[in-house]
Amino acid sequence: MEKKRKLTIAKAMSEAIALEMRTSPDVLVMGEDIAKMGGVFGNTQGLLDEFGPDRVRDTPISETAFIGTAVGMAAAGMKPVVELMFVDFFGVCMDAIYNLAAKQSYFSGGNVTCPMVLMTSVGGGYGDAGQHSQTLYATFGHLPGMKVVMPSNAYDAKGMLAAAINDPNPVIFMYHKALQGMGWLGTVQRSIVHVPEEHYTVPLDKAHIVREGQDITLVGLGHTVHLALDAAATLESQGIDAEVIDLRSIAPLDRDTILASVKKTGTLISVDDDYHSYGVGAEILASIAEQENLQLKAAPKRISYPDIPVPFAPEMEHHVLPNANKIVSAAQRILKVGEHV
C-alpha cells in the first residue's frame, strides 16, 4: 500500500512545478521573491536550489515587464510559470494579461499559442485590508481567452498545476491564502491531503462533487468549498442532505455538473468570496435560470462578498465574509426548515 504523504497546497505546487521542470527544459519560473525566498506563499520552495537562477528568476518589481516577457516566451514555445504575488496587484500589468496573453491565440488564428501560467494568491480574512485581500474571480473569469482555476486541496493543486503548465492557453492559477499551508497564516486542515509522488493531472474544466446529497446543492470554490462542507455537516444534523460541488474552474465554468446536480436536488446556493454583483454566483444562477423545463423547488441564492472594499478591522471584515453559518441559515430559509421557518 502506498504510504500517505500529506502535503500543503504550497508544497504540492512546488512539487508540480519541479516535476515539469525536470521533464521539460522549456519550463521556467519568474516572479517577485520566488527564488531565494521560495515565494511569499511558499509555492516555489526548493526550486532555486535544484534548477538554478537561469530557470528560477527573481524579478524586479516590474510586473508589466516580466508578465509581458512571459507572453513572449510563451509565443516562442517556452512554458513560463509566473507569479503575481497578490491578485490585487494585477492592475499595473493587466494589459499584458488580458490584451496580450489572452488574445495571442485568437489574433494569430490559433497559430501562436500562449502556454503560460500566472499563479496568484487570493483572499482575505486575516486583516490585510483592501489592497491585499481581494479575490477578483469574476474580473478574470469575465475575460475570454484565459482559463481561470483554483484548487481547494493539495491533491487538486498538484494535478491542476501540472495540467496548467502543459495547457497551450494562458491559465490564471489562483490559490487561496486560507488554504495555502503557510506557517504564518492559519490553514484549513482539510486542504492538507495525500498527494502522490508521481506525476498526474487533474482536468481544468471539470467541477468535482465532493459530497453527494439529495436536498440542496452548495457550490463553492477554493476556501468556500470548505465552508460549504462545514455547512453540509451542520445541515445533515438537521436532516438536510446537501450536495457540495467544488467548481475548481471559474473559466471555463462546468455548467453541466452544476445543472445535473440542481436537477437532482431542486435548488442551489452558490458561495464565493468575490464581490457580489456580476460575480461567480451571478453566472451560476443565470445559467440555471436560462434552463428550459427546469423546475426548482425553491429560489436559488448567492452568498458572496458585498460590494464594498475589504475593511481592515476584524469586526467589520468577518461580518461581511461568507461563513458556514450564513450558508446554513440560507439553506434553512430557502428550504423553509429549522429556526427560519
Added chain:
Amino acid sequence: MKLTRTQKLWMFEKMVESRHFENLIKPAYFEGKQPVFNMAKGPLPGEMHLSDGQEPCAVGVCAHLRPCDAVTATHRPHHIAIAKGVNLEAMASEIFGRANGLSGGRGGHMHLFDKDVNFCCSGIIAQGMGPAVGAAMAAKLRGKDDVAVAFIGEGAANQGAFHETLNLASVWNAPVVFVVEDNAYGISVSKRSATAIERNADRACAYGMPGIFVPGNDPDRVFEAARDAIARARSGQGPSLIEIETIRLEGHFMGDAESYRPEGEKDALLTRDPITLYRTRLENEGVTPSTLDVIEATAKDRITAAFAHARQSPAPSPEDAFTTVFA
C-alpha cells in the same frame, strides 16, 4: 538657510517618536500570535511593515513641509506619517482597527489618510507618485506655492509608474519632489539584482530633473538635500528626485525570517542605528545629555499615550463596513 539646533532637535524628537511607535507595535503585534504565529490573530492582524532605520528619510524631508503640502507614502508609512504631523491618536487607533481611527478601522496600517495634514499612503508600489503630481498640479493651477512629496522605496523605481510620473512631472513642471528610500531590498530581492544601475538618482536626468544622492542615512544631509529640492519646487522651478541610502532594521514584514540576507549583514546594520548615531552627534555638538533625555522621554510619553488611547477606543460596529463606500 543653515540647519539650526532647533531643527536638529525637532528631527531627533520625531525620529524617537517614530521608533517608539514601532517599538510599541512589536509586542502588541505578537499578542495572540504566540506560540503559533498566525497573521490573522491578535489586536494587530495582517501584514505589518515597520520603519526602524528609515527615520532620517522622513524627518529630513518633512522638516520643510507645511500641513498644506501633500505627502504620499508607501506600505511602510509610520515614520513619514509621524514626521508629517499625522494625528498620533487617530493613527494608532486606525492601526488597531478602532472606530475612532483615521478611517474608522477601514484602512489599517497600509492605508492611512489624514486630510488635515494632507497625508496618505498605499500598499501598491509606486502608485503614490501620480497622486503626488496631482496634488502638486492642483496647487500650481490654483496659484498656491504648496508642494507635494512622493516617498517610494528603491524597488518602486523599476515600476512603469516611476518612469511615467517623472516624465509627466517634468513636462508639466510640477512642484513635486520624489524621495526614494533605498533600503537595499524589495522584500527579499536585493537592489543589486533588480536594478540596472547603481544609483536611482542618475535616472532623474533622463527626465530632465535634478537627481540628488544622499549617502549615509544621515538626517542632516537629507535635510539639506530636501531643503534645496523643496525650495526649487516651491519657487516654480520644477520637480527633483532625491535618493536616500537608508537601512531597514526589521524584516519586510513582521514575521519575516530574513533568510535572504547574507550572514552578518543584519548585525552590521544594527551598529548603524541612525537614532543612536544622531544622538551622539548632537552630544558632540554640545547638546547636553539631559536635554536629549527630556526630549526622548517626552516623545515616548506622547506615543505611549496615543497607544493607550487606541487600546481604550471602541471597536467599529460590523455594519460600519457598509458606509463610506460612496461619498
